[in-house]
Amino acid sequence: MVLQRLQGPRIFVESGKELVHEDQNQHSAYVLCSGWAYSYKGLRDGQRQIIDIQMAGDLLGIRSLLLKTSDQSIVALTDVEVRKISTERLSDVFRSAPRVALALLWAVSKDEAMLVEHLVSLGKRDAAMRTVHMLLELGARAEIVGLGTPEGFSCPISQSILADSLGITPIHLNRVLRQLRESKLLVFKDGLVTFIDRRKLIELFEMDFAYLNQNTAAERL
Amino acid sequence: MVLQRLQGPRIFVESGKELVHEDQNQHSAYVLCSGWAYSYKGLRDGQRQIIDIQMAGDLLGIRSLLLKTSDQSIVALTDVEVRKISTERLSDVFRSAPRVALALLWAVSKDEAMLVEHLVSLGKRDAAMRTVHMLLELGARAEIVGLGTPEGFSCPISQSILADSLGITPIHLNRVLRQLRESKLLVFKDGLVTFIDRRKLIELFEMDFAYLNQNTAAERL
């Protein structure tokens, strides 16, 4: 834990509350200690696209740390515990602790790799592929931080939030989930994802999770 | 130009050649001095999703600089001139020149901001909106580096490449372009994009390009 000096005190945020709002240009980043959160971008017509979904160990808001326009909101999906990363004297820290700089750069890069994968999903995969990919990825990440097993994981996401992340309507997502359930591939019910036939899911959807590294950002830092 | 010491000699790459291939795990980044390039991810079924399109002044491959799995390819769209950024002794450089670390982090963040915008397009906008958004963004970026005016810019991209970037088929892109042409909004012909009614385009598609900063990455570094 190289980054101790950057971290502020624990902060608790209730489920549903916004940690960061689109318009505010106070740039703060957080380490997510427990719970789930998501970040999204709103469109003027009231729609929103969810950018990514984070769980314990992930960094929140690094993306817009250095940018003038922090145009994303971050919302707690469950009750959440975070620690603020003070960014005021980032250049001081970089000077005195170059390894922190490296770790931060690495964290941002990994974040971006996931974004790219998400982009490919939205661009080239159909609704079922996207859904399976997303759920398997979340499962793999949950497993890495000890929140899941190869058989499944607890997933506190509503269908409409998942749909907003996948770029499809909640209604269509529901249909897709039904098909997956009826084909005995996976079940998503009561906030619990169960992979019935994981092998088949992976080969059917040609998944590759090499971009998920075994280290979490928090461990690195 | 803080980053002089990181830059290698000029390299010239012909149009169509790959600078970086998906599988190679030699992680190199480049500054694009002149010409256009794009990076993409291939799927096993032969499809590809284009991640982003770069022009002079942009950084190529920073995304995967620190990652084990550099799973994207980078291809020259035109004849291209690049300078390699040596990444071997990145941590040495960070130690002796903290400002470089800051600049790199900033560059990656900006890269990611564009990715997010692209993600939103694929998730929530229809084909026409995506197309207009992409072309206006490319135009704005071209203008920043002196390659275009508010009236238009030279855009050496084939329709099929643009389509792969927008997540639609070339055929449908063609239809969309026809509509835009017939509505006297913009024309894309012979590698030249002309905005006929820029004001209308922007308001029609509710565009906001705040995330495009006036500084190019190369200038920063």
Place this chain on the structure above:
DNA sequence: CGCGCTCTTGACTAGGGTCAAGTGCAGTGG
């Protein structure tokens, strides 16, 4: 008990994909 969630399902519609054919070059070779 009733309100407001999320989830579910059906019927219909439309945006965009697929298939297929054709045009207009630039390059090459006879």
Place this chain on the structure above:
DNA sequence: CCACTGCACTTGACCCTAGTCAAGAGCGCG
């Protein structure tokens, strides 16, 4: 100079995935 090939672009006809509209079910909560 004129086929011949290949590539980027066009366009039309048809079809399917996913969106829209509408209604209902199950459930936690004041």
